[in-house]
Amino acid sequence: MKTDIDVRATPGRGGRRAGLHYAWIVAGVSFVAILGAAGFRAVPSVMMTPLHGEFGWSHATIGAAMSVNMVLFGVTAPFAAALMDRFGVRPILTGALVLIATGTGVGVFMTASWQMVLLWGVLVGLGTGSISMGFVATVSTRWFVARRGLVTGVLTAASATGQLIFLPVVAEATDRLGWRWASLIVTAAALAVIPFVLLFIRDRPGDIGVTAYGGDPGAPAEPLPNGSFGAAASGLFRGARVPAFWLLAGSFAICGMTTNGLIGTHFIPAAHDHGMPTTLAASLLATVGIFDVAGTIFSGWLTDRVDARLLLVVYYLGRGASLLVLPALLSPQAGPSTWVFIVFYGLDWVATVPPTIAICRAWFGASTPVVFGWVFAAHQLGAAVAAFGAGYVRDANGSYDIAFFVASGLCVVAALLCAGIRMPKPIAETT
Structure with a gap:
């Protein structure tokens, strides 16, 4: 069946x-695709308690599946642009959505924990990893000259928007219909995006006879700096020779531990341990998704005006203080102090990204996208450690308190790592 539509037109100004x-x-279809992929990010924390109740799987076992997911999400990211450059955006994007739909759809039949690791960990991890930072860089770089920063920010925020949309829905469906129906909602969301991808996504503006938005009609297409596997590997080798890379990677790994790994995966079961209804806890976590968009935009504004290292130190120390008091804030109801934590944590959630990228840019110039891809991989490796480790702590001690306290201490370590970063002198872009 023919899926292409005629989108050719005589290019005008800027195409x-x-x-x-x-x-x-x-960009619009890409935003919707990221939303569909983000649906799964709402699944693990909501379904941890029901899975534990039905199958008797420990929190550590469920956390292990999420660890595999997060590792593959991070490791796939540096190579996603290379896959799209080699095989095209449409087939990779379509295949990624099919993997997500398969992992969540077939997952309703799972009866053993290894099946959860395979389906939710491996398949969904590969799928979501293919629709992440590499995909955002591909779309914004190929299709936009003007408004590139805006498009990058909006597409990056799509993941948080997906969390906002899906968390309450998944929580309500789990509470009323069971976790299998909730999982099928994510499956349907991923499958629903595929027709739009097949109809509207194109690899490059030249494929339909136009130029990139804001570009000159006669200008050659700008190559992606991470458009090959060799470039991805060389970016790692280049970063490994610079101490600032390791300090950023270490601090960003702790960032992953204290966001996706700990709060993103375990906040809802931790709140449930204190008597809070799952739907209320999910709504609180969704609120984090609202404020992290505002926090990221404000952090970007500050990064243009304040030393990026100072911002990171403040962000991590503030996060550590909030985690230190979190166990005392959890209760059956969401009091004012709980809302203060949610608002602050939302503002701080991905506020670390703009200053981290700014430091990468100062050191690595045009190679920043691929080098930051590896720093982001460290973020996901840290998240994977926390997803399993916090579950293990819960199984061993009956509560998450120790996990929150350890995470608080690690935030202090992250602040010290960022304080130890030295900027290149003079700060000049490298090629």
Whole structure:
């Protein structure tokens, strides 16, 4: 069946067509694809207690599946752009959505923990990893010259928006219908995006006879700096020779531990341990998704005006203090102090990204996207450690308190790592 539609048009200024540049259609469909992929991020914390109740799987076992997912999500990210450069954006994006749908859909039949590791860990991890930072870089770099930063920020925020949309829905479906129906909602969301990808996504503006948005009609296409496996590997080798890379990777690993790994995976079961209804806890976690968009935008504004290292030190120390008091804030109801924690943690959730990228840019210049890809991989490795480790602590002690206290101490370590970063003198872009 023919899935292409005729989108060719005589290019006007900047490749506009009928008042709307096709790049915005690609960006819109990309946003929806990231939303569909983000649906699974709402699943683990909501379903941990039901899975434990039905199968008797420990929190550590469920956390192990999430650890595999997070590792593959992070490790896949540096190579995602290379796969899209080699095979095209549409087939990779479609295949990724199919993997997510398969992992969550077939997962309703699982009866053993190894099946959860295979389906939720491996399949969904590979799928979500293919629709992450590499995909965002590919779309924003190929299709936009003007507004590239805006598009990058919006597409990056799509994951948080997906959390906001899916968490209450998944929590309500789990509470009323059971975890299997909730899992099928994510399956349906991933499958629903595929027709739009097949119809509207194109690899490059030249494929439909237009130029990138804001680009000159006669200008050659700008190559992606991470468009090959060799470039991805060389980016790692280049970063490994610079001490700042290891300090950033170490601090960003702790960032992953204290966000996706600990709070993202275990906040809902931790709140449930204190008598809070799952739907209320899910709503609180979804609220984090609202404020992390505002926090990231404000952090980007600050990064242009304040030393990035100082910002990171403040962010990590503030996060550590909030984790230290969290066990005392959890209760059956969400009191004012709990809401203060949620708002602050939302503002701080990905506020670390702009200053971390700024430091990478100062050291690595045009190679920043691929080097940051490896720093992001460290983030996901840290998240994987926390996803399993916090579950193990819960099984061993009957509560998450020790996990929160350890995470608080690690935030202090992250602040010290960032304080130890030295900037290049003079700060100059390298090529």
